[in-house]
């Protein structure tokens with residue numbers, strides 16, 4: 001895997017005006033970087049982001065999607081229609097969805113299955129809390145999250161991406177050291193290889209949690225870190241551009 005995947009997770013940030021200025025200020029040279037460049041804005045801005053980003057070859061995705069396709073599900077967003085709109089991927093099981101909105105591994109699993117059915121590429125997030133790390137439960141937690149949230153899914157290179165995001169590193173400025181990240185990425189890689197001989201080695205595993213233009217290069221030296229899921233540092237055009245060129 002030569003090229004890295006850089007995903008900007010904009011969370012519940014940015015007005016339409018600020019999205020317009022982001023793309024106006026973004027370095028046009030970015031189009032030549034060989035890394036994959038993806039952004040997940042809020043649902044309401046997906047259509048605008050698709051138009052504004054096309055000249056940069058940036059792929060647009062969503063931050064969540066329903067486990068249902070359509071029908072009586074007030075307030076839910078269908079992966080079928082996200083795909084129809086032009087979305088490439090969807091972030092599922094982010095720690096904020098798990099901790100603030102009570103999403104369980106089982107609920108995430110249904111969303112992953114439905115995203116794959118609709119050919120929307122799921123980025124499935126896993127990660128331990130600080131307490132779990134301090135109690136030496138990191139491996140157990142990650143393997144448990146992987147086993148349950150990926151039950152019955154398709155383990156193919158182009159139908160699944162995993163993101164390892166230690167909860168204690170998200171938005172805290174405390175990134176995992178390359179050594180800490182390496183250990184968990186290896187654990188995830190071995191899990192994927194057990195699921196698929198053919199594709200386990202090729203499914204991208206992203207690191208997320210306080211990634212910045214300053215620390216990304218060091219993280220990218222690790223063999224099993226195939227990209228980054230970036231919150232805060234993806235909001236500024238100059239930082240996003242530096243991240244994408246890493």
Ligand code: PGA
Pocket residue numbers: 009165169170171172173208209210211229230231232233
């Ligand atoms: P952060 O967020 O880069 O601001 O730590 C990462 C994420 O939540 O995906």
